[in-house]
Amino acid sequence: MQANPVPILASRKKIGIIAGSGPEAGIDLWTKLLAANRRMHGERFRGDLDAPDVTILSESTLGLSMELAENDEAVWQCLRRTAEAISQRVDYYAIACNTLNYYQPQLDALGLPATLVSFADAVTAFVRENRIERVALLGARPVTDLGPWSHYRALAAHVAIELPRPAQAAQLHELIYDVKTYGGNVDHIRRRFRDILDTLESDTVLLACTELPLIPAEVTGKQVVDVTDLVAHKLARLANGQQP
Known part of the structure; x- marks a missing residue:
């Protein structure tokens, strides 16, 4: 039955x-x-x-x-x-x-x-609910330049944004291409990503690229937020x- x-x-x-x-x-x-x-x-x-x-x-x-x-x-x-x-x-x-x-x-x-x-709506809700005042924004070049092609331009009305320096932004863009090609769990990719994370001053880091959370990275002293999550x-x- x-x-x-x-x-x-x-x-x-x-x-x-x-x-x-x-x-x-x-x-x-x-x-x-x-x-x-x-x-x-x-x-x-x-x-x-x-x-x-x-x-x-x-x-x-x-x-x-x-x-x-x-x-x-x-x-x-x-x-x-x-x-x-x-x-x-x-x-x-x-x-x-x-x-x-x-x-x-x-x-x-x-x-x-x-x-x-x-994605930006989810991030805005997160920073407002948690009363976060400053974040570092990591992503591809169209995102992190906060120019006319960035989905995150309006985020600056809610929180102070730390961006990678120009040289780091170029390195990050290339790193994202490499994750697409080789995957995130590769030694040189993990090392390059960690080097970028270590230079950031903000306590909260937004991974505003769907490739970046694919890189295993242990970070102490910072809240790393996976926007995909x-x-x-x-x-x-x-x-x-x-x-x-």
């Missing part, structure tokens, strides 16, 4: 992840979403039936975001098509790339049936019908 099926909560929402910049970023966000969801359920977690419903679309063209100014039109057209496709299947979606979140206003203007959960926690709450 079959056991009675466990009822599925009517309030559960479907989650989407747009991936492709870089190859492991979407997997990392999904893994952290699953972990955040499990923590939320605690001892009541039933396995499959309590796991979030997730759709992932990965487009390698989105990797052109590393040089966004030169590839704006190609990146936007790819991202627009991908967002339109995924929004037909989900209630909320995130883009597993800090740089690509630059397009949040354009995506919101499309009026898609799914709501974008942006902040977004994953927000998605987990939304998946369970809660307010983010």
Whole structure:
């Protein structure tokens, strides 16, 4: 005799992840979403039936975001098509790339049936809730120059921002390319990343690039915040019908 099926909560929402910049970023966000969801359920977690419903679309063209100014039109057209496709299947979606979140206003203007959960919004909520006054911002060049292509320009209204010095910013950009190619757990990549972290003065460091959390790095005396993890926690709450 079959056991009675466990009822599925009517309030559960479907989650989407747009991936492709870089190859492991979407997997990392999904893994952290699953972990955040499990923590939320605690001892009541039933396995499959309590796991979030997730759709992932990965487009390698989105990797052109590393040089966004030169590839704006190609990146936007790819991202627009991908967002339109995924929004037909989900209630909320995130883009597993800090740089690509630059397009949040354009995506919101499309009026898609799914709501974008942006990385900068998650960071702003975090610094305000924790009353953080100063952060160091690490990411790809389009992010850390806080120029017209940066998703984080508005963050300066909420917190003082320490940026890498120009030479370090160039080294960091190249390091991110190397993580995309070789992965994060490589000796020379770990060493170069640690050298950059050691020069920062802020007590709180934002890893505003989905490649950087892939680098194992032990840091003492600083709070290193994985922005991907902040977004994953927000998605987990939304998946369970809660307010983010």
